[in-house]
Amino acid sequence: MTDQMMSHCPLTPHLGLDVAASLLLAVAQQKNLEGYVGFADLPNQVYRKSVKRGFEFTLMVVGESGLGKSTLINSLFLTDLYSSEYPGPSHRIKQTVQVEQSKVLIKEGGVQLLLTIVDTPGFGDAVDNSNCWQPVIDHIDSKFEDYLNAESRVNRRQMPDSRVHSCLYFIAPSGHGLKPLDIEFMKRLHEKVNIIPLIAKADTLTPEECQQFKKQIMREIQEHKIKIYEFPEVHDEEESKLAKKIKDRLPLAVVGSNTSVEVNGKRVRGRQYPWGIAEVENGEHCDFTILRDMLIRTHMQDLKDVTNNVHYENYRSRKLAAVTYNGVENDKNKSQLTKLDTVEGISPLAQMEEERREHVAKMKKMEMEMEQVFEMKVKEKIQKLKDSEAELQRRHEQMKKNLEAQHKELEEKRRQLEEDKANWETQRQLEQQKLDATRTLEKNKKKGKIF
Amino acid sequence: MSDSVVDLRPVKPAPSPASMEKPSVDFSYVGIDAILEQMRRKAMKQGFELNIMVVGQSGLGKSTLMNTLFKSKVSRRTGLGSADERIPKTVEIKSISHEIEEKGVRMKLTVIDTPGFGDHINNENCWQPIMRFINEQYEQYLQEEININRKTRIPDSRVHCCIYFIPPTGHSLRPLDVEFMRRLSKVVNIVPVIAKADTLTLEERDFFKNKIREELQANDIDVYPQKEFDEDAEDRAINERIRGMVPFAVVGSDQECQVNGRRLLGRKTKWGTIEVENIAHCEFAYLRDLLIRSHMQNIKDITSSIHYEGYRVRRLNECNAQTNGFDEQDVTSHEL
Numbered sequence: 001m002t003d004q005m006m007s008h009c010p011l012t013p014h015l016g017l018d019v020a021a022s023l024l025l026a027v028a029q030q031k032n033l034e035g036y037v038g039f040a041d042l043p044n045q046v047y048r049k050s051v052k053r054g055f056e057f058t059l060m061v062v063g064e065s066g067l068g069k070s071t072l073i074n075s076l077f078l079t080d081l082y083s084s085e086y087p088g089p090s091h092r093i094k095q096t097v098q099v100e101q102s103k104v105l106i107k108e109g110g111v112q113l114l115l116t117i118v119d120t121p122g123f124g125d126a127v128d129n130s131n132c133w134q135p136v137i138d139h140i141d142s143k144f145e146d147y148l149n150a151e152s153r154v155n156r157r158q159m160p161d162s163r164v165h166s167c168l169y170f171i172a173p174s175g176h177g178l179k180p181l182d183i184e185f186m187k188r189l190h191e192k193v194n195i196i197p198l199i200a201k202a203d204t205l206t207p208e209e210c211q212q213f214k215k216q217i218m219r220e221i222q223e224h225k226i227k228i229y230e231f232p233e234v235h236d237e238e239e240s241k242l243a244k245k246i247k248d249r250l251p252l253a254v255v256g257s258n259t260s261v262e263v264n265g266k267r268v269r270g271r272q273y274p275w276g277i278a279e280v281e282n283g284e285h286c287d288f289t290i291l292r293d294m295l296i297r298t299h300m301q302d303l304k305d306v307t308n309n310v311h312y313e314n315y316r317s318r319k320l321a322a323v324t325y326n327g328v329e330n331d332k333n334k335s336q337l338t339k340l341d342t343v344e345g346i347s348p349l350a351q352m353e354e355e356r357r358e359h360v361a362k363m364k365k366m367e368m369e370m371e372q373v374f375e376m377k378v379k380e381k382i383q384k385l386k387d388s389e390a391e392l393q394r395r396h397e398q399m400k401k402n403l404e405a406q407h408k409e410l411e412e413k414r415r416q417l418e419e420d421k422a423n424w425e426t427q428r429q430l431e432q433q434k435l436d437a438t439r440t441l442e443k444n445k446k447k448g449k450i451f
Numbered sequence: 452m453s454d455s456v457v458d459l460r461p462v463k464p465a466p467s468p469a470s471m472e473k474p475s476v477d478f479s480y481v482g483i484d485a486i487l488e489q490m491r492r493k494a495m496k497q498g499f500e501l502n503i504m505v506v507g508q509s510g511l512g513k514s515t516l517m518n519t520l521f522k523s524k525v526s527r528r529t530g531l532g533s534a535d536e537r538i539p540k541t542v543e544i545k546s547i548s549h550e551i552e553e554k555g556v557r558m559k560l561t562v563i564d565t566p567g568f569g570d571h572i573n574n575e576n577c578w579q580p581i582m583r584f585i586n587e588q589y590e591q592y593l594q595e596e597i598n599i600n601r602k603t604r605i606p607d608s609r610v611h612c613c614i615y616f617i618p619p620t621g622h623s624l625r626p627l628d629v630e631f632m633r634r635l636s637k638v639v640n641i642v643p644v645i646a647k648a649d650t651l652t653l654e655e656r657d658f659f660k661n662k663i664r665e666e667l668q669a670n671d672i673d674v675y676p677q678k679e680f681d682e683d684a685e686d687r688a689i690n691e692r693i694r695g696m697v698p699f700a701v702v703g704s705d706q707e708c709q710v711n712g713r714r715l716l717g718r719k720t721k722w723g724t725i726e727v728e729n730i731a732h733c734e735f736a737y738l739r740d741l742l743i744r745s746h747m748q749n750i751k752d753i754t755s756s757i758h759y760e761g762y763r764v765r766r767l768n769e770c771n772a773q774t775n776g777f778d779e780q781d782v783t784s785h786e787l
Binding site: 271 | 508509510511570571572573574575618619620621622625626627630647649650652653718719720721722723724725726731732
């Protein structure tokens with residue numbers, strides 16, 4: 001199972017000619033042209049075609065109610081997508097998080113954009129917010145699934161791209177850091193969609209507080225290894241400076257407003273307070289212009305590309321790998337695939353369940369076997385130990401016997417010795433007596449001689 | 452000339468007809484009003500106690516507001532580093548006491564903070580530790596009171612006032628806010644405030660306030676000053692005016708900045724400076740006047756005579772029920 005099948009290759013907004021050119025170069029020699037051929041006009045052709053076709057873009061906004069999401073969308077696209085008659089959160093008392101889509105067709109300079117805004121009312125509003133991200137995940141997955149099915153069809157003429165290209169996540173301006181809900185949500189969705197975190201209602205914060213808050217948020221994002229949308233590497237000197245400037249100001253602190261007020265004789269969009277006017281389009285007041293430029297003017301195509309190349313491919317490989325788990329090669333299956341859920345009559349999810357169960361059963365069996373082996377070995381060892389103990393005992397007995405025998409022998413010998421001694425003693429006595437007797441006899445004899 | 456009613460008023464000597472001068476000694480003055488002076492001296496010697504609890508999600512400016520109210524660093528943040536504190540796993544209750552003095556009047560101020568309230572993903576029952584704490588304080592006072600050998604001055608640790616911070620969404624109250632205020636308005640005086648009110652323009656602020664008042668009424672939540680405790684017409688007039696302004700939209704700041712050559716408490720942004728004490732900017736001044744300058748004693752009285760008495764009655768009923776062998780479940784309790 002490969003997680004990222006393609007590394008993200010930056011495609012310019014107009015065409016994939018860079019990639020095509022580099023491929024060509026790999027197989028062909030570079031030739032210098034001797035006259036004007038005319039294919040330098042290709043970009044314009046692609047451009048004209050895409051303008052005719054029109055563009056699509058889906059943007060999701062997520063955040064607690066009251067953070068100014070609707071106002072920001074209105075300000076970004078200068079339309080009244082959420083008009084004042086649209087029921088605000090005070091009227092929407094929902095028990096579960098809903099996912100709502102609204103489409104609008106915007107035309108500007110001959111280019112038309114079909115913009116879809118996906119809203120999530122009720123997110124984070126209840127007392128118990130566990131799993132409030134689940135409807136969002138389900139929605140994104142269902143859009144991916146639709147696209148996958150459309151891609152796998154035989155007749156592919158109409159392929160509407162309704163995948164979610166970008167998700168604007170609104171962070172409440174507490175000034176301290178991310179809330180547990182923010183972290184949970186981002187951890188679960190950073191692999192499925194491009195997350196762009198924004199600090200909502202940024203006119204609450206003074207510039208120092210804002211800096212502090214941004215640093216804290218970036219620190220926490222890195223700590224939890226959350227992958228937010230990153231700006232692609234640009235090779236142009238000027239553009240890279242710009243990109244770096246944007247990177248330093250992440251997450252963007254925005255203020256939204258669609259009402260215009262008068263400042264120094266000019267009419268600008270802003271919010272009027274008793275102490276001053278916070279201008280929406282002033283770069284020093286908030287990062288709204290950066291967001292708008294990035295989202296619409298420079299990086300819209302890149303967002304779509306990253307969604308297509310990275311997030312969608314991840315989803316697709318996971319889905320297909322689950323289906324083909326039983327050893328059939330990916331390629332073979334891809335060509336045979338018509339509908340995903342008729343392979344062997346089991347849907348991929350059930351397949352996964354079954355495999356998991358098998359795996360678990362196998363593990364259990366292995367465990368039991370190991371336990372048995374272990375027990376056997378233990379028994380053997382005990383037996384051996386017992387044997388050696390018995391052996392030792394026996395030898396000990398043996399030795400004792402030997403000792404005993406030796407003792408007896410010794411006793412015997414001693415007795416013998418005693419006996420001999422006694423004998424010898426008696427002998428000596430006898431001898432002595434005899435000697436005495438002879439001596440007396442001799443004496444007597446001597447004496448007798450005198451007689 | 453027998454008067455059945457004896458007139459005890461001292462009789463004024465009849466003024467001499469042509470005299471326009473005041474008498475050198477005023478015989479009509481007894482001096483009963485000097486008792487006020489005596490009370491003042493006694494109060495100054497004794498000092499006052501005030502226990503304020505602040506409740507709200509983290510990051511709403513509770514500690515800053517406390518510092519601004521009492522013009523000194525009274526909150527728990529002062530001792531520790533401010534940015535790197537972790538959200539505690541359960542709601543904790545932390546109370547910090549300070550002795551502050553002004554013009555000879557001493558006050559023991561206790562600020563009770565509740566970190567962790569409303570910060571988790573699942574906030575069910577996050578009000579329970581707070582209710583338990585409040586009831587514990589009442590219990591402590593009750594135990595002291597029914598002691599046989601009582602102290603002359605029972606230390607008063609009951610929560611007099613609970614300031615609830617509403618996040619400035621601009622739309623309506625959240626379910627969590629409604630739940631909390633519904634349960635706690637029965638045991639303690641709640642003063643709801645809109646936190647970080649510099650987010651809202653004036654029109655948004657008015658709309659938000661109306662919405663909140665409607666919701667409070669719809670849910671039967673009685674915040675301070677409560678309608679039912681108005682004593683007479685004069686009180687009612689004052690309180691009606693206050694009720695028209697509740698909840699107060701406040702901005703807190705404990706840093707000074709320069710405005711027109713003067714140094715004031717405020718927040719400096721790129722488009723202007725928000726002055727905390729300017730009533731055109733925010734309603735902090737009204738809140739401070741209510742809490743400290745005009746209604747402090749009233750708050751304490753309501754706590755001791757109404758909320759505490761209510762608790763006491765409940766407790767004593769429970770004890771009676773126990774001794775009389777009644778079923779304990781018959782007794783109503785405000786605890787969940």
